[in-house]
Amino acid sequence: MSGVPEQQLAAFLQRVPYIRFLGMRAELNGDEMTAILPFADHLVGNTHLPALHGGVIGAFLEATALAQLSVTQGSAKVHKTIDITVEYLRPGRAQTTYARADLRKVGRRVANVHVEAWQEARDHPIAFLRGHFLLSDPTS
């Protein structure tokens, strides 16, 4: 399945149940996608701060990489995660989180993707992800 990037992205976000569980959205401006994770109580790991669960931040970064790949690769199929490394810089506060993915290298089979997440200011990132993804064959 292929189509314009906006449709590609909307299809990806709609099709994946776990994306809906997170409550993740995304906006596309040209070829630049910004993923948006509105704060929700079920995403909290530490109720005292409160702070987003570290796993949620990692999951949002990974989902951002997969969404960006679905837009760029023109396939509604979900690509497979090979490995991810998440680095945490600041706690995720009880507010909206944003993320952008940078496709550092898209080869024939594997993509190397860096993703950065922030909250109130882009130059104050809360976490980074670096990962490798096995690309699905869009023709299969």
Next chain:
Amino acid sequence: MSVDPEFIRQASEAMASNAPQAQALGFRFVSVEPGRGSIQVPWREDLVGDPDTGVIAGGVVTSLLDHTCGMAIISAAQGFMSTATLDLRIDYMRAAAPRAGVTAMAHCYKLTRSIAFVRAEAWDTDPSDLIATAQGAFIINRPAE
């Protein structure tokens, strides 16, 4: 320092499922022993990551591994403390089976005054046939003495 093992068990059981994210994902306490902990997440329709196969999402496994690491740290440190993840690396060896839940086991193999080093693994049905492994470093905030 010696702490009642029953206290550690109760603290771990509470930790396994009390956080809102743990509740939302349906985490279940499996076991705890000094420095090790295990938690399971049952399969659920709304946690699927690939609608073509019905396989549980990687993001669920990320939360599970991170949380299980936290539990292993509490059992290694023998007490309540808050932990924050510094970094977490996850390798995915294979996809979980369709409609399968996932179990994680974490081992906190080194605990310093401020940092915990943890390894973890996850499987769907057979602990010898892993779907993912993880390695992380965590900062620990000990309660004031």
